[in-house]
Amino acid sequence: MAHPSKLELTQRPRRLRRTAGLRALVEETVLRPADFIAPLFVVEGKAVPEEIKSMPGVFRLNVADLVKECRALRKLGVRGVALFPKLAANLKDDEGTQALNAETLILRAVRAVKKAVPELVVITDVALDPYTSHGHDGVLNAMRDDVENDRTVGLLCQMAVLQAQAGVDLVAPSDMMDGRVGAIRKALDAAGFSGTGILAYAVKYNSAYYGPFREAVGSAKAAGTRLLSKATYQMNPANRREALFEAHLDTLEGADIIMVKPAGPYLDIIREVRGATRKPIAAYQVSGEYAQLHAAARLGWLDLARCRHESVLAIKRAGADIILTYFAKDLARELA
Numbered sequence: 544m545a546h547p548s549k550l551e552l553t554q555r556p557r558r559l560r561r562t563a564g565l566r567a568l569v570e571e572t573v574l575r576p577a578d579f580i581a582p583l584f585v586v587e588g589k590a591v592p593e594e595i596k597s598m599p600g601v602f603r604l605n606v607a608d609l610v611k612e613c614r615a616l617r618k619l620g621v622r623g624v625a626l627f628p629k630l631a632a633n634l635k636d637d638e639g640t641q642a643l644n645a646e647t648l649i650l651r652a653v654r655a656v657k658k659a660v661p662e663l664v665v666i667t668d669v670a671l672d673p674y675t676s677h678g679h680d681g682v683l684n685a686m687r688d689d690v691e692n693d694r695t696v697g698l699l700c701q702m703a704v705l706q707a708q709a710g711v712d713l714v715a716p717s718d719m720m721d722g723r724v725g726a727i728r729k730a731l732d733a734a735g736f737s738g739t740g741i742l743a744y745a746v747k748y749n750s751a752y753y754g755p756f757r758e759a760v761g762s763a764k765a766a767g768t769r770l771l772s773k774a775t776y777q778m779n780p781a782n783r784r785e786a787l788f789e790a791h792l793d794t795l796e797g798a799d800i801i802m803v804k805p806a807g808p809y810l811d812i813i814r815e816v817r818g819a820t821r822k823p824i825a826a827y828q829v830s831g832e833y834a835q836l837h838a839a840a841r842l843g844w845l846d847l848a849r850c851r852h853e854s855v856l857a858i859k860r861a862g863a864d865i866i867l868t869y870f871a872k873d874l875a876r877e878l879a
């Protein structure tokens with residue numbers, strides 16, 4: 544007979560939550576600095592880093608400061624960085640010409656980082672949006688009402704080869720053109736870069752959470768008054784089956800790592816892709832996810848340190864092996 548005030552329960556899950564020791568023993572997901580890739584923004588010249596308004600604590604760095612930041616991240620145990628350039632408006636044009644300039648900012652940045660911290664994994668976006676005056680990821684068709692797929696893919700291939708020559712470990716096509724992963728794989732191999740990997744933005748949604756990033760790289764405003772919609776190439780947030788199809792295609796085309804983006808609002812997609820591919824999965828906790836937590840913390844409505852840990856933990860628990868997050872440095876510091 545049990546004690547009269549006690550329920551007769553065989554299962555009491557709280558037994559394993561009773562002490563910190565027990566909780567630690569049954570903990571299923573653990574974050575470590577090597578899980579993270581830090582996205583970093585690079586800008587020409589500028590002695591003083593510019594803070595991005597909608598991303599507190601994130602700065603556009605000149606190449607010298609970028610190198611310092613990479614060293615600091617490496618010391619904290621972060622193994623990878625994803626670099627994004629912000630070009631002056633006068634360097635942008637309809638065709639994104641600067642993307643194919645061998646001396647363009649991002650390529651100089653890559654060479655500098657690789658020279659200073661050779662063991663750090665360096666990743667660059669393959670997409671034209673930092674270079675085009677209209678802010679699209681590719682070149683426009685003759686009607687100027689959509690991005691032209693096949694001509695864009697040709698340019699992306701050249702861009703990827705330049706990045707490989709500069710020394711990146713992984714190129715990251717983030718443009719969502721059809722067939723670009725296969726074409727880039729062929730172009731890299733033909734140029735002698737069979738060892739350069741492809742981190743494919745395979746499942747990239749047409750998300751409003753990219754807003755602060757577009758401020759950061761200055762791609763937010765279309766040249767005219769038209770709003771910048773990427774709905775004809777990025778995926779509809781309503782779709783799940785299509786995510787599996789995109790992940791499958793990029794796998795067949797030779798992607799080494801499959802990325803889902805954004806991350807937090809798409810945990811179901813990360814989980815499903817995890818079940819569908821044998822490739823490593825990356826997830827990108829994007830600028831808007833970062834901005835949201837900071838905004839709420841500023842108002843005193845959320846505890847920033849606890850929420851950033853929990854938000855990234857959830858992404859790993861959903862099935863991501865690698866997490867691109869603007870919290871990389873904060874988290875690495877906290878885990879040290």
Ligand code: PBG
Nearest residue numbers: 670672717752753756829830831
């Ligand atoms: C550009 C690119 C975007 C992001 C990464 N690469 C924005 C976009 O597609 O408009 C978003 C990253 C973020 O929001 O943090 N191809």
